[in-house]
Amino acid sequence: MARPRSAGYDEQREQILAAAAALFALRGYTATTMNGVAAACGVSKPTLYHYVRDKHDLLAQIARGHVQRLEALVSEVDAAGLAPEARLRELISRFMAAYAGARNEHRVLTEDVRFLEPAARSEVLDGQRRVVDAFASTIGGLRPDLEADALAKPLAMLVFGMMNWTFTWWRSDGAVDSSALAAMVQQLLTGGLPAVQAARGSAGAALRRNAAVDAGVPDVGRRTVPER
Amino acid sequence: MARPRSAGYDEQREQILAAAAALFALRGYTATTMNGVAAACGVSKPTLYHYVRDKHDLLAQIARGHVQRLEALVSEVDAAGLAPEARLRELISRFMAAYAGARNEHRVLTEDVRFLEPAARSEVLDGQRRVVDAFASTIGGLRPDLEADALAKPLAMLVFGMMNWTFTWWRSDGAVDSSALAAMVQQLLTGGLPAVQAARGSAGAALRRNAAVDAGVPDVGRRTVPER
DNA sequence: CCTACCGATCGGTAGG
DNA sequence: CCTACCGATCGGTAGG
Numbered sequence: 001m002a003r004p005r006s007a008g009y010d011e012q013r014e015q016i017l018a019a020a021a022a023l024f025a026l027r028g029y030t031a032t033t034m035n036g037v038a039a040a041c042g043v044s045k046p047t048l049y050h051y052v053r054d055k056h057d058l059l060a061q062i063a064r065g066h067v068q069r070l071e072a073l074v075s076e077v078d079a080a081g082l083a084p085e086a087r088l089r090e091l092i093s094r095f096m097a098a099y100a101g102a103r104n105e106h107r108v109l110t111e112d113v114r115f116l117e118p119a120a121r122s123e124v125l126d127g128q129r130r131v132v133d134a135f136a137s138t139i140g141g142l143r144p145d146l147e148a149d150a151l152a153k154p155l156a157m158l159v160f161g162m163m164n165w166t167f168t169w170w171r172s173d174g175a176v177d178s179s180a181l182a183a184m185v186q187q188l189l190t191g192g193l194p195a196v197q198a199a200r201g202s203a204g205a206a207l208r209r210n211a212a213v214d215a216g217v218p219d220v221g222r223r224t225v226p227e228r
Numbered sequence: 229m230a231r232p233r234s235a236g237y238d239e240q241r242e243q244i245l246a247a248a249a250a251l252f253a254l255r256g257y258t259a260t261t262m263n264g265v266a267a268a269c270g271v272s273k274p275t276l277y278h279y280v281r282d283k284h285d286l287l288a289q290i291a292r293g294h295v296q297r298l299e300a301l302v303s304e305v306d307a308a309g310l311a312p313e314a315r316l317r318e319l320i321s322r323f324m325a326a327y328a329g330a331r332n333e334h335r336v337l338t339e340d341v342r343f344l345e346p347a348a349r350s351e352v353l354d355g356q357r358r359v360v361d362a363f364a365s366t367i368g369g370l371r372p373d374l375e376a377d378a379l380a381k382p383l384a385m386l387v388f389g390m391m392n393w394t395f396t397w398w399r400s401d402g403a404v405d406s407s408a409l410a411a412m413v414q415q416l417l418t419g420g421l422p423a424v425q426a427a428r429g430s431a432g433a434a435l436r437r438n439a440a441v442d443a444g445v446p447d448v449g450r451r452t453v454p455e456r
Numbered sequence: 457c458c459t460a461c462c463g464a465t466c467g468g469t470a471g472g
Numbered sequence: 473c474c475t476a477c478c479g480a481t482c483g484g485t486a487g488g
Contacts, residue, residue, distance in 0.1 A: 027342070030258035034467060046469080047477060055467065110396075111339060114255070151412070154404050158412060161393025162386040168338075169385055176382050184379070184386060188420035195419025196412055262487065272457060273488085283487070 013051050016041050021062050021104035029059055029112040059112060060120035066105040067127035073098055074134045084141035089186050091135060092163070096182035099167050110164055132156050142193060149198045159189060241279050244269050249290050249332035257287055257340040287340060288348035294333040295355035301326055302362045312369035317414050319363060320391070324410035327395050334395055360384050370421060377426045387417060 019040040023032045034055055038048040052058040077090050099106045113124055135156035140147030146155060162185050170181065247268040251260045262283055266276040280286040305318050327334045341352055363384035368375030374383060390413050398409065 028256055028258055030256055031343075033465085035465090044478060045467090046479095049468075050476070115259075150403055154409060155412060155416075157393065157397055158390040158409075158416065161390040163389070164393055165385065165389025175378055181382060181386075184383060184424055187423045187425060188383075188386065188416065190420070191423025192416035192418070192420025195415045197415060261485090272459095274457060277488080278457095 012043075016043070016048065016051050017058075017062050017065065018104070020058050021108050024059065024062065024112055025104035025107040029055075029108070029115045034058075056115070056117050056120070059108070060116055060124075062105055063109050063113060063116060063124045064120070064127075066102060066109045067124050067131070069098065069102070070095070070131050071127055074131055078134075084138050085190065088135070088138045088142070088189070091138065092159070092186050092189070093179070093182045095163055096166070096178055096185065099163060100170075100172065100178035103167050106164070106167055132160065135159060139193070143196070145198055146196065151196075151198065155193075155196065159185065162188070240271075244271070244276065244279050245286075245290050245293065246332070248286050249336050252287065252290070252340055253332035253335040257283075257336070257343045262286075284343070284345050284348070287336070288344055288352075290333055291337050291341060291344060291352045292348070292355075294330060294337045295352050295359070297326065297330070298323070298359050299355055302359055306362075312366050313418065316363070316366045316370070316417070319366065320387070320414050320417070321407070321410045323391055324394070324406055324413065327391060328398075328400065328406035331395050334392075338392055360388065363387060367421070371424070373426050374424065379424075379426065383421075383424065387413065390416070 016037070020032070020037045023036055023040060034045060034048060037058070038045045041048065052061065073094050074091070077087060077094065080087075080090065082090060109124070109128075113121060116124060132153065136147075136153040139155050139159075140152040143152070146152050166178075166181055170176070170178065172178070244265070248260070248265045251264055251268060262273060262276060265286070266273045269276065280289065301322050302319070305315060305322065308315075308318065310318060337352070337356075341349060344352060360381065364375075364381040367383050367387075368380040371380065374380050394406075394409055398404070398406065400406070
């Protein structure tokens with residue numbers, strides 16, 4: 001019968017992942033050394049290698065853990081059964097809070113995914129895609145015409161841009177707190193979404209444009225910038 | 229008298245910077261080798277070192293060149309003397325086009341600035357700050373109350389988030405072209421800006437809140453999320 | 457302009 | 473025999 005793991009195994013593992021995420025976030029994956037990770041954790045390198053197979057596995061554990069937490073967040077919001085607008089607000093609010101509480105892991109996820117080995121990278125990218133799809137389908141619930149034009153996903157990516165970029169410059173000790181930023185993103189999106197127009201050039205827009213022309217309806221979809 | 233530079237010096241230098249930017253964007257600064265840069269350019273390593281002092285100088289030339297082009301863009305828009313809303317649309321449209329045409333340099337600027345040596349890093353960050361300020365002051369022209377609350381700059385950073393993040397996922401051969409994305413950013417911002425509320429907690433908001441209370445005016449500034 | 461090569465430091469693992 | 477480590481050092485490769 002196998003000997004059970006030490007009582008502090010999971011705590012030690014979590015501490016190693018957190019310290020490595022801090023170094024990866026600061027210097028990037030490649031410039032971070034396993035010696036540096038071990039030193040930051042106060043353990044020897046052989047001990048570090050007791051918790052991770054190699055450097056790629058260390059990165060994979062950090063990235064997988066973070067994306068799994070994000071997917072769990074989506075599941076929690078799903079379970080609440082909210083209407084699209086409330087659901088979108090809840091997603092933004094929870095994601096901004098999650099990012100603020102896991103800045104290092106978040107930066108690693110967004111910048112160092114390219115260094116993952118193919119299997120781990122696919123796993124992480126699949127998780128990210130499911131998360132993006134949750135945002136895109138909620139936006140599509142508010143604007144089915146944009147979803148028909150395949151614009152719900154690009155729009156979701158703009159929202160992720162606002163959220164992701166925030167944590168490259170935002171400081172927790174600064175003048176603006178993360179919930180105020182979440183509110184700004186929500187307000188900008190909720191207020192701006194009605195102003196977003198179906199783009200010309202997409203398959204859905206072209207079909208509906210032709211239909212509109214056939215029916216003698218003015219073709220407002222051709223304007224990409226609203227006139228005032 | 230010093231020997232003049234070869235006729236093709238500047239062209240060769242530009243080619244080297246472009247090839248290096250492509251490698252930095254793909255693998256990151258640290259994981260890119262000077263041997264790899266030389267091979268990608270089809271020149272020997274000593275030739276490469278004729279154009280750059282060292283690896284840090286190569287990165288500095290790429291980052292400085294890109295941020296200088298962005299500053300030139302701001303100057304051009306300034307010269308047009310547009311009203312705030314038109315100016316903001318023009319800035320967004322030109323920046324998205326510039327990013328689309330210099331994706332590698334843009335990714336290097338946003339991800340590898342941390343590897344610059346202090347003097348070059350300061351220079352680049354100063355340029356980026358001036359560019360952000362141009363967006364923030366234009367937003368402040370549209371919403372002086374947000375600027376008074378020091379929220380124009382965070383809002384400008386949300387706009388940069390949308391623009392910067394776009395070029396981590398957008399493909400020029402995909403279904404959505406970059407001008408359509410620029411239009412979406414413009415519409416989201418122009419449509420959403422009126423919905424953004426002054427945040428509680430900032431110095432300006434606190435001052436005006438007190439003034440409002442003193443005058444017996446309802447304090448709408450305390451709500452960070454609009455009720456519906 | 458190239459081959460050859462340096463001081464150093466990397467990720468990962470040996471024996472005990 | 474197992475695990476959980478340590479001090480020391482391996483083979484390869486980086487920037488220059």
